[in-house]
Amino acid sequence: MEKIIINGGKTLSGSIQIGGAKNSVVALIPAALLAEGKTVISNVPNITDRDALFNIVKALGVKVSKEDTIVNIDSTNIKNVEISEELSKKLRASYYFMGVLLAKYKHVEMYFPGGCNIGARPIDLHLKGFEAMGVKVSHDEETHKYILDAKKLKGAKISLDFASVGATINIMFAATMAEGTTVIENAAKETEIINIADFLNAMGADITGAGTSTIKINGVKKLHSASISVIPDRIEAGTYLIIGALVGDNLKVCGVNPDHITAVLNKFKDMGIDYKVEGNIITISKAKIINPINITTLVYPGFPTDLGQPMSVLLTQADGTSYFEETIWENRMQHVEYLNKMGANIELKDNSHAVINGPSPLHGASINATDLRGGAALVVAGLAADGQTIISNIDYILRGYENLIIKLNNVGADIQIINVDE
Ligand code: UD1
Numbered sequence: 001m002e003k004i005i006i007n008g009g010k011t012l013s014g015s016i017q018i019g020g021a022k023n024s025v026v027a028l029i030p031a032a033l034l035a036e037g038k039t040v041i042s043n044v045p046n047i048t049d050r051d052a053l054f055n056i057v058k059a060l061g062v063k064v065s066k067e068d069t070i071v072n073i074d075s076t077n078i079k080n081v082e083i084s085e086e087l088s089k090k091l092r093a094s095y096y097f098m099g100v101l102l103a104k105y106k107h108v109e110m111y112f113p114g115g116c117n118i119g120a121r122p123i124d125l126h127l128k129g130f131e132a133m134g135v136k137v138s139h140d141e142e143t144h145k146y147i148l149d150a151k152k153l154k155g156a157k158i159s160l161d162f163a164s165v166g167a168t169i170n171i172m173f174a175a176t177m178a179e180g181t182t183v184i185e186n187a188a189k190e191t192e193i194i195n196i197a198d199f200l201n202a203m204g205a206d207i208t209g210a211g212t213s214t215i216k217i218n219g220v221k222k223l224h225s226a227s228i229s230v231i232p233d234r235i236e237a238g239t240y241l242i243i244g245a246l247v248g249d250n251l252k253v254c255g256v257n258p259d260h261i262t263a264v265l266n267k268f269k270d271m272g273i274d275y276k277v278e279g280n281i282i283t284i285s286k287a288k289i290i291n292p293i294n295i296t297t298l299v300y301p302g303f304p305t306d307l308g309q310p311m312s313v314l315l316t317q318a319d320g321t322s323y324f325e326e327t328i329w330e331n332r333m334q335h336v337e338y339l340n341k342m343g344a345n346i347e348l349k350d351n352s353h354a355v356i357n358g359p360s361p362l363h364g365a366s367i368n369a370t371d372l373r374g375g376a377a378l379v380v381a382g383l384a385a386d387g388q389t390i391i392s393n394i395d396y397i398l399r400g401y402e403n404l405i406i407k408l409n410n411v412g413a414d415i416q417i418i419n420v421d422e
Contacts, residue, residue, distance in 0.1 A: 020230030099173030155180030244284035
């Protein structure tokens with residue numbers, strides 16, 4: 001079993017380059033299958049979720065090759081076969097093959113998607129959207145196999161009960177080649193959705209309004225070859241900025257789009273943390289005093305749920321009591337137990353409310369990653385702690401942070417992955 005070992009308390013300086021956004025690329029790779037022929041996706045991050053998607057794409061008879069961060073996908077010989085349970089369960093984003101294969105073949109067979117255990121994670125909004133477009137959904141309660149089938153895919157007016165990122169993108173996929181116009185109301189506005197709509201439009205789709213709460217898709221007959229560059233990962237950027245605020249000395253986080261993390265930078269201002277934005281580089285240093293603040297996670301452009309857990313580590317060093325409320329997922333406080341083991345003073349009111357009393361010196365401990373962003377929070381804590389931290393279940397972390405160990409060692413951290421016999 002692999003574990004991350006961190007000898008904490010080192011000051012980090014130098015530059016960290018941010019990779020392409022995980023939540024964009026996990027939709028762009030399935031989207032490539034919509035094109036007849038070849039597509040090129042550049043700035044693809046080196047994360048294990050990427051590889052899980054390559055395995056699904058290959059199982060569908062699609063050719064994939066990669067050179068550094070450039071991925072070529074050729075769907076000329078695509079076959080619409082069942083996506084096995086094993087492949088479907090490897091990651092949450094496997095659900096994007098539903099929208100893509102519906103658009104292309106009006107028929108999909110796959111299993112309930114996997115992903116981190118951060119909540120119930122239903123897909124009812126995706127399915128309701130498909131049904132409004134004329135899709136018949138069959139679900140086997142025992143095997144969790146889904147068969148989605150439509151005689152015709154028809155444009156529809158779909159108002160989402162919640163601005164779900166996944167449902168917005170999936171319905172957008174299905175609508176690209178449907179007959180007529182689809183309007184998604186209360187659509188999610190995350191920046192990744194614009195990146196994906198740009199890719200689809202480059203293929204010849206007719207989508208307007210991505211990035212706003214109303215997206216309109218006029219169905220077209222077919223989609224053609226295109227290329228796209230993945231936008232920078234705002235969550236990876238936010239995580240390194242939080243690390244910089246804890247242990248940085250002029251740490252430069254490069255390749256960021258500052259407009260995508262306004263909510264995070266505003267919180268830094270409230271906390272009294274100095275940072276400097278120059279184009280797409282943000283320079284940040286360890287803050288002398290951190291003001292306590294309140295954080296409530298919200299849909300974009302609010303404070304991102306994916307940065308709530310890393311931010312909670314920074315709040316353990318604030319001078320007073322902070323409040324952290326998670327509103328998107330039911331199960332995003334699993335890391336708190338481990339932060340407290342490291343010396344933090346966090347009271348959990350329930351699964352979504354935490355009171356963080358600071359400042360508390362952190363010390364190394366042996367701890368477990370329970371999900372991707374919770375795991376990242378433990379890495380952040382290990383870097384700030386005195387002594388050695390050993391983190392197990394690191395697969396969660398590697399799903400979403402490319403070259404984590406290399407990037408951190410390059411700026412002066414003492415962090416490595418070791419193989420341990422169980
Ligand atoms: C995406 C991101 C994830 C991020 C989340 C919220 C990807 C691959 N993952 O996840 O990192 O934390 O957005 O910003 O892009 N919901 C339903 N029914 C549905 C769909 C969602 O009830 O059919 C609920 C979920 O349980 C959750 C909320 O809506 O409480 C948000 O989910 P959603 O925005 O869909 O998240 P994902 O797309 O899965």
